[in-house]
Amino acid sequence: DIQMTQSPASLSASLEEIVTITCQASQDIGNWLAWYQQKPGKSPQLLIYDATSLADGVPSRFSGSRSGTQYSLKISRLQVEDIGSYYCQQAHSNPFTFGSGTKLEIK
């Protein structure tokens, strides 16, 4: 199985700050990576797909990037509605695996 190592596990940042979350894949997955946001008590929502493409309706302050097998999610100006947990998911091969998550809080 492909392992997705996500960091940090938790993050506290100030409003308007830049936030970056990373995922390291255990093998080459190309651009087959998604990011999801999960607000407390809700189901995950697709933010980014194909490593860098913004899903419909997602604010432009969210962006994704890739460097080899390392993937990053960046929030350019943190807003209060961005609090929650974030997960990466590899879509390269079965079984589809997720990172362990990053819990984002406002400082």
Add this chain to the structure above:
Amino acid sequence: QVQLQQSGAELVKPGSSVKISCKASGYTFTSYDMHWIKQQPGNGLEWIGWIYPGNGNTKYNQKFNGKATLTADKSSSTAYMQLSSLTSEDSAVYFCARREQLNWYFDFWGPGTMVTVSS
């Protein structure tokens, strides 16, 4: 609009089985895979498997072979997941999620069904 409506929370005894449902609306049910994902309290997400309602084909994460059985009823646009031989390790929230058509991402999710296994 696309909606996935899941059945309510379940409290079940160890060793028993449970069947949870996911009713789809707002799109052609038979044209998209339906996936199931497990989330244990405070934990991350674990992919269980998928079913293609158009022909009933299924694919499972090997870890859930023998634990989960996926079915679908085209007439009611409802997907089902049965979990058997339940233990405390099966206590979790279970999500159904639609796969978007081009790649293996999940574009719409149900609200989740909490299953608690306790005597």
